[in-house]
Amino acid sequence: MMKKTDQKIKNLDSIFKPKSIAVFGASNIPNKLGNVLMKNLTGNKFPGKIYPINPKYRTVAGLKCYSSVLEINEKVDCAIIATPAQTVIRILKECAQKKIPGAIVLSGGFGESGGADLERELKRTADENDIVVIGPNCLGIINPYSRVDSIFLPMYKLERPKVGAISFITQSGAVGTCVIDMVAKYGIGISKFISYGNATVINESDLLEYLLHDKETEQIVFYIEGTKDGKRLLENMKRVNMEKPIIVLKAGKYGGALKAAKSHTGNLAGNYLAYKAAFRQAKVIEAESLEELFDFVKIFNQTLPNGKRMMIITNGGGLGVLTADAIEENGLELAEITKESSVKLKEIIPEYTSVGNPLDMTADASVDDYKKSIEIVLNDPNVDGIFIDVLFQTPNMNEGIIDILNSASEDRRKPIVVTAVGGTFTEGYRKILESSGVPTYGAPLAAVKAMKKMVDYSLKSKCKKCIVRKNKKNG
């Protein structure tokens, strides 16, 4: 017999890949949650059946509206519930009658605001009837593959990300909103977005487990405020991170736990120390801020480095020196390239300069010089990763550089990062590079920190599947 948790994880498919969705609280009143939701689902071209449910209407968004889910003759896979908290239990019971295996409860008014009893009842109802529930008090999910979108924020205010390989799990809806918006802006593609709210039935550990088995997910970004089951979270993070890198951001680091502790070390501990310990034991990648989170997200589409030896290629001497400093300050090393590479590189750079690391090709460097030098360094066995610092401001730089950086990023022999410091003109280039998946940074330190995280992950996590993936892309 299947274990209860395994069944739960399997049932999540009904939420992420439903063939039909019932929307409770669907509305014709503009800007009402149930109205935006319907617009987004239909506007996003969800290919399955949508059943609006609201006794007040005969049609919503041009679709036949039902007064009860029990009036629907066909099978329903997923319920999205956007009605007041007091009605949710009754609706869940109807879903049980209709044998709907999964539900997203967007409604607030549970444990987070004095409705703890109601939340317990929700859990009991869901568990007794084997319904998996995401939420309550959440934004729900986006799956760009199946075109499910339960986010009740208007599309014109909140851009939706394109299809990709990164999945986001977030406890906070607000942070989730910012994350989706930023991800879309950066041109990062997503596999799943999940705002899980109060984690009443399905919690963060269940979701990690689901994403481990999700073929469309290669990397996981995880925003957490707190968990109720640390032991399982630690175990699941460990297991999942070995196959798919997890980047985590913990909020609420300096909360009330300090007060409770009595002893000396206990006083200093606080609860964050336990989370930090767990993150380190699971070898997940911890970001200290939202900014860092995105810096780290961007780089993990690169091949994992085999070591710490970094090479810098630049047409801006000082930029290269700043990167070199940051490399040494952050526990990476400057690579010593082979004699062979050195001889080849000497032919590219002006006669009056010498080959070093950073490789300063000077402001005279052309787009073609970048192409040649990158190729030489990609072949060098003494180099584990490449920093390409481009001064876009020089006369010789033109849009030809985009293709070269793109192919370097997709080459997969070694990870690369691009640093582009500058104003509006440079920013324009940076955006183009970012949206085509080249990890590009506005400052040397940010680029180095991101690379360091990837080196640490690569050396510590022993990510076996990652290597398999790397080889696949090589071939």
Add this chain to the structure above:
Amino acid sequence: MGMIENFKLLEKYGFTLLPYELAKNADEAVAIAKKLKYPIVLKIVSPEITHKTDVGGVKVNIKNEETLRLAYKDVLEGARGKKIDGVLVQKMARKGVELIIGGKKDEQFGYMVMLGLGGIYVEVFRDITARICPISEADVDEMVGELKSHPILTGARGKKPISIPALKTLLFKVCMFQSEEDIKELDLNPVVFNDEGCDIIDVRFSI
């Protein structure tokens, strides 16, 4: 629980404490000191005194009988009016690096073990690192590396590095002790480490 009971419980879990015996009077203390060999430490044992040093209840580095007898008097003087079980005579710790080792039962993650450098390092710089129990040898290696003050442990300024095997053994024991006895909080503070091993100087825990 009293100090002696705490010591006994720790010994049951294989913690090696510095040799000690309880003396009921000065003559007994002298005899014990002879047996343990100087230098020794005296500690007042009283259920009514938590902060022994605050009442002058601890005398360290006692090297001979004469000083011992004087120190014994002083220790009793400081505890005047309090219920006294006796005076603990304990072998003086070796010199070395003072570490703080802690344990805690976290509401979400369960038992955890903490490591920091004694004195200002933990208190001022908050230089402390932790792991969730159970831990592996690699976890301890990483913990040492994570401390900002780790060069002091691994041998700064020509000093010998501390015994990492001894640290590992001790941290493993802390995890085991906590989970077996359901310890809420535990402090081994300080534990003196040198290249040969470690001496636990003071212990406090709550069940």
